[in-house]
Amino acid sequence: MHDLVLVGGSVLTDAGLRTTDVAVTDGRVTAIGRELGESREIVECSGAWVGPGFVDLHTHLRDPGHEWREDIGSGSAAAAAGGYTALVAMPNTDPPIDAGHLALRISDEARRVGKVAVVSAGCLTMGRGGERMAHLDDLWSAGVRLFTDDGDSLQNVAVLRSVMEYVAQLGGVVSQHALDADLSGAGFMHEGSVSSRLGIYGIPRQADDIVIARDIAIMRMTGVRYHVQHLSTAGGVALVAAAKAEGLPITAEVTPHHLMFDHTAVMSTDSNFKMMPPLREESDREALVEGLRSGVIDAVATDHAPQSAVEKDVPFEHALNGVIGLEWAASVVNGVVSLDQDVFFDRMSITPAAIAGFTDHGRAVAVGAEANLVVFDPNVRWTPTSTRSRSRNAPYLGRELTGRVEVTILGGAITYGGEL
Numbered sequence: 001m002h003d004l005v006l007v008g009g010s011v012l013t014d015a016g017l018r019t020t021d022v023a024v025t026d027g028r029v030t031a032i033g034r035e036l037g038e039s040r041e042i043v044e045c046s047g048a049w050v051g052p053g054f055v056d057l058h059t060h061l062r063d064p065g066h067e068w069r070e071d072i073g074s075g076s077a078a079a080a081a082g083g084y085t086a087l088v089a090m091p092n093t094d095p096p097i098d099a100g101h102l103a104l105r106i107s108d109e110a111r112r113v114g115k116v117a118v119v120s121a122g123c124l125t126m127g128r129g130g131e132r133m134a135h136l137d138d139l140w141s142a143g144v145r146l147f148t149d150d151g152d153s154l155q156n157v158a159v160l161r162s163v164m165e166y167v168a169q170l171g172g173v174v175s176q177h178a179l180d181a182d183l184s185g186a187g188f189m190h191e192g193s194v195s196s197r198l199g200i201y202g203i204p205r206q207a208d209d210i211v212i213a214r215d216i217a218i219m220r221m222t223g224v225r226y227h228v229q230h231l232s233t234a235g236g237v238a239l240v241a242a243a244k245a246e247g248l249p250i251t252a253e254v255t256p257h258h259l260m261f262d263h264t265a266v267m268s269t270d271s272n273f274k275m276m277p278p279l280r281e282e283s284d285r286e287a288l289v290e291g292l293r294s295g296v297i298d299a300v301a302t303d304h305a306p307q308s309a310v311e312k313d314v315p316f317e318h319a320l321n322g323v324i325g326l327e328w329a330a331s332v333v334n335g336v337v338s339l340d341q342d343v344f345f346d347r348m349s350i351t352p353a354a355i356a357g358f359t360d361h362g363r364a365v366a367v368g369a370e371a372n373l374v375v376f377d378p379n380v381r382w383t384p385t386s387t388r389s390r391s392r393n394a395p396y397l398g399r400e401l402t403g404r405v406e407v408t409i410l411g412g413a414i415t416y417g418g419e420l
């Protein structure tokens with residue numbers, strides 16, 4: 001007797017795509033094929049894609065210290081509803097995650113909640129201050145594999161060089177919020193025709209591009225694995241492509257909102273279109289879509305950034321940056337980029353898991369593997385109206401999307417959907 005059988009989906013198996021059934025027992029995939037026999041629970045998957053649960057490289061769980069926006073419980077529920085089985089939590093919390101015991105508390109608490117596996121990223125510098133290295137080896141011992149001062153770019157190049165050398169020795173990844181602080185400091189949106197019309201200070205594309213170019217130069221000195229967070233410009237995509245062609249160990253992510261929207265959305269002065277880096281122009285958006293398609297951009301990452309109503313329902317310039325996105329990322333990517341199933345799972349699950357070092361997630365479905373799975377219907381049209389997040393700063397509510405997560409399975413247990 002199986003615990004669970006997923007029936008008749010298009011399954012991304014370790015032997016390629018097959019329309020078949022998948023049996024799960026005691027937390028693992030135990031059989032792939034037809035007529036698998038009796039099961040306690042059956043999930044009908046015909047017309048849907050079955051594959052490895054999604055993996056997010058960039059979630060702000062806001063815990064500890066900013067729990068009025070989100071906590072590990074509410075963020076985990078949103079992640080499960082979005083098809084995620086694993087995520088990397090950003091370390092710009094209060095206190096910032098610059099030592100191992102702080103990182104351990106987050107993964108322990110997420111394990112207790114039981115809806116998504118969480119590993120915290122670690123800070124590059126103490127307190128995200130940009131001056132002294134964080135306790136990098138201590139963070140590494142606590143399971144941290146990705147290091148970033150996200151929310152801020154590490155500006156001091158000498159410190160960056162030291163950190164890159166140290167993280168290279170550990171075998172980790174330096175992940176950069178690539179946005180020059182001086183060039184972006186006074187701005188609230190993309191610098192272009194819309195910012196001119198609205199009379200709002202803008203941030204030029206070069207704020208992103210010069211940091212990426214500079215970091216690639218330091219990469220060459222250190223050999224570190226380097227990851228560009230939330231690419232927003234065509235120039236950034238070109239820089240990543242050139243570094244890859246050179247053979248450097250660089251990877252990059254793009255967010256759902258940068259794939260779907262451009263700066264004209266800000267004409268509404270709706271603060272749900274205010275984020276960092278800002279929405280840029282249609283030509284940038286097209287370069288991001290093409291980059292994700294071609295694989296120059298390795299992964300989709302949500303930059304799920306909850307902010308409360310009092311922080312968002314204020315005039316545009318005063319609103320805090322960020323939008324939430326865990327629950328709709330897969331739908332946005334499917335609707336906007338329309339990838340084939342195997343490429344879709346590569347960008348949503350397999351490559352992000354490889355970058356973050358998750359070994360039990362982001363693997364094609366195989367007998368014996370831990371059952372961390374998602375059932376995604378790529379054709380259903382739906383309009384989200386609510387969220388499991390503690391915050392509602394989403395540009396997707398009330399907007400029709402194509403494709404929907406039907407069921408999420410973590411360690412063999414259904415964490416979202418099904419007959420719960």
Ligand SMILES: [Zn+2]
Nearest residue numbers: 150151177229
């Ligand atoms: Zn960031």
